[in-house]
Amino acid sequence: MNAIRLASVFVGGALFGFGLALSTMVQPEVILAFLQWNNCGLLLVLGGAAGVTLLTYRFAPRLLARPLAGGQFNTHVSVMSRDTVIGAAIFGIGWGLSGVCPGPAVASIGVGNWPVLWAMAGMFAGAWIHGSLAKAE
Amino acid sequence: MATLFPDGWTQFLAGGLIMGTGVSLLFVMAGIIGGMSSVFTTTLSYVTRAPHFQQQKFVNARSWRLVLAAGLIAGAFAWRIWAAPADGIVTTVPWWRLLAGGVCIGYGARRAGGCTSGHGICGLASLQLPSLIAVLTFLATAMLTAQVAARMLAR
Numbered sequence: 375m376n377a378i379r380l381a382s383v384f385v386g387g388a389l390f391g392f393g394l395a396l397s398t399m400v401q402p403e404v405i406l407a408f409l410q411w412n413n414c415g416l417l418l419v420l421g422g423a424a425g426v427t428l429l430t431y432r433f434a435p436r437l438l439a440r441p442l443a444g445g446q447f448n449t450h451v452s453v454m455s456r457d458t459v460i461g462a463a464i465f466g467i468g469w470g471l472s473g474v475c476p477g478p479a480v481a482s483i484g485v486g487n488w489p490v491l492w493a494m495a496g497m498f499a500g501a502w503i504h505g506s507l508a509k510a511e
Numbered sequence: 512m513a514t515l516f517p518d519g520w521t522q523f524l525a526g527g528l529i530m531g532t533g534v535s536l537l538f539v540m541a542g543i544i545g546g547m548s549s550v551f552t553t554t555l556s557y558v559t560r561a562p563h564f565q566q567q568k569f570v571n572a573r574s575w576r577l578v579l580a581a582g583l584i585a586g587a588f589a590w591r592i593w594a595a596p597a598d599g600i601v602t603t604v605p606w607w608r609l610l611a612g613g614v615c616i617g618y619g620a621r622r623a624g625g626c627t628s629g630h631g632i633c634g635l636a637s638l639q640l641p642s643l644i645a646v647l648t649f650l651a652t653a654m655l656t657a658q659v660a661a662r663m664l665a666r
Contacts, residue, residue, distance in 0.1 A: 382536060383578050387582020389533030391588075394526065402604045410654075413517055415523035420632065425527075425636075426534075448542050451639075460623075462649040464615050465619030466649030469627070470657035477546075484591060489604070490602060490609060501620075502559070508621075
């Protein structure tokens with residue numbers, strides 16, 4: 375990947391991390407309050423982010439032949455399978471237990487919410503367990 | 512409104528719109544559709560020889576996915592300098608809930624092929640039915656778990 379693409383990935387990630395911090399998604403207490411129906415804020419975060427992204431995914435490939443820094447437009451492929459449902463159910467149990475998910479866990483390092491490193495360690499362990507049990511495609 | 516949003520709502524909408532702008536930038540500049548949970552698998556490909564981790568799709572993406580994660584940290588750090596409260600943000604959720612939850616998250620997200628950003632933001636924005644089902648499934652189990660935990664465990 376060339377330098378301009380890598381720089382774009384960094385800047386896009388920085389906006390994402392800034393948004394996660396601004397929207398208080400880096401605070402597990404806010405996530406847990408949402409999951410206990412005491413604060414609907416997460417729906418605004420998800421809706422706002424997905425809304426902007428939906429417009430971009432729709433219109434960018436119509437207006438541009440290829441991404442501005444090269445490469446090609448990828449498409450999101452999610453498959454309907456038992457793994458998707460079972461995996462999502464297990465993911466939700468972890469999310470409800472900790473109030474953390476992967477994006478906020480990474481961003482928590484930036485805001486200095488150090489106890490979340492426990493969750494990060496767990497995520498590496500969980501991904502390692504998954505990859506060790508899974509067959510290579 | 513006060514009951515739906517006891518801490519106000521503008522920070523949520525503004526943060527979400529900025530996050531969407533970041534995800535959009537990835538796509539417009541580099542064509543990338545990226546959630547966050549893959550970074551755990553791709554980073555493990557540096558240190559484990561197990562065949563699942565050594566697939567081309569993971570090895571090829573491991574450097575830019577680390578750059579993406581570094582971007583998240585930098586952006587969150589910028590917010591910290593700009594607006595974080597003086598005493599910082601340190602969660603009071605107990606370590607074992609974070610650790611055990613993290614294991615379920617790492618395993619579940621990789622098995623499901625995405626997390627709150629991959630299925631939630633990118634998948635919904637792509638109008639993918641499997642992502643919608645994944646989102647509804649993890650919202651349901653997360654709400655159940657959080658509410659049971661709140662009743663059974665003294666935090």
